[in-house]
Amino acid sequence: MRILIVNVNTTASMTDAIVASARSVASPGTEIIGLTPVFGPESVEGNFESYLAAVGVMDAVTRYEGDYDAVVQAGFGEHGREGLQELCDVPVVDITEAAGHVASLLGHKYSVVTTLDRTVPLIEDRLKLAGLDVRCASVRSSGMSVLEVEERPEDAVKAVVAEAETAVSQDGAEVVCLGCGGMAGLDTAVAAATGVPVVDGVTAAVKLAEALVGLGLTTSKSRTFAAPRDKRITGWPLTPDSQGA
Template sequence: MRILVVNVNTTESMTEAIANSARSIAASGTEIVGLTPRFGAESCEGNLESYLAAVGVMDVVTRYAEPYDAVIQAGYGEHGREGLQEILEVPVVDITEAAASTALYLGYRFSVVTTLDRTVPLIEDRLKLAGLDSRCASVRASGLGVLELEAEPDRAVHAIVEQSQRAVEDDYAEVICLGCGGMAGLEAAVSAATSVPVVDGVRAAVVIAEGLVRQGLSTSKIRTYARPRAKRLTGWPLPD
């Protein structure tokens, strides 16, 4: 089984970190391929960057020439999953939805701890669109930019742990979802500080994608995610 794990930003080191996190949980025989968009923002922290990322992700996936069995969109609260589902025949899993749906098996209410406050509405919208918002206790911002997670790991751990503790104590969350692909590897520290289960979206998405492939399941093509109608799309596919 081969799963494409697509970073939504153009930072190669983050792509590799996300792919390594995915490999750490993947079953024997599952190959993880990390992909980075050809264009877009070095970190996605707003609507403009997110919409650019949606096109960048579709572009890099459609350019991948080898066979694959599933795609994971590794961006928290990002746009674009629906477009991928239209153009692909394999399962597509978004890490926001993967983390939240996994959390439902572990506790009644979950909280998401993410990066900057400006990303909170994007995550709230993604959860609402997926029908997962009713079980979300809160979406909290750590105040750190995406690239700061990599550049200042000690500060990142402190900020994420602090907001996770507040989510449990003040918002009555019973599960914490790490709200950024770049937070992979922080599960143990957050769980130790809060005494609740902590879900990383990348790892959750790998398990879900593997399960869908093993069951022979993929996106319904009857209505919402049917293949795009045949028509001229000016400028698409994008030129080399």
């Protein structure tokens, strides 16, 4: 089984960290292939960047020339999953929804701890769209940017732990979700500090993707996620003048 795991930003070192986390839980025989978009923002923290990243992610998948059995979109609260489901004939799993679904199996309510406060509404909207908001006690901001989480891991752990503890003690969360692909690998430290299960969306998505492939299931193509209609797309993925810029 081969799973493509696509970083939503163009920071290759973050892709490497996400891939390492994914491989740590992948079953024997599952190959994890990491993809980094060739264009887009270095980190995603807002609607403009999220929509831009969605195009970059779809481009990265359509550029991939090998066979694959599933796709994981490794961006928390980001746009683009629906487009990938139209483009792909294999299961597509978004880490936001994967985290919420898994967390809902582990406790009555869960909370998400993410990066900057401006990303909180995006995550709330994606959870609502997926029907996962009813079980969400809160979405909390650690106050650290995506790049800061990568560059200052010790500070990131402290900031995420502090918000996770508040989510448990004040918001009634029984499970905590890490609300950023770049937080992959922080689950052990947060679980030790809070005493509750901590779900990393990357690893959860990999196991759900494996399960869907193993069950022989993929996205319905009957209506909503039918393949895009055959028509001319001008300037995809970039205009000729900007190629290689």
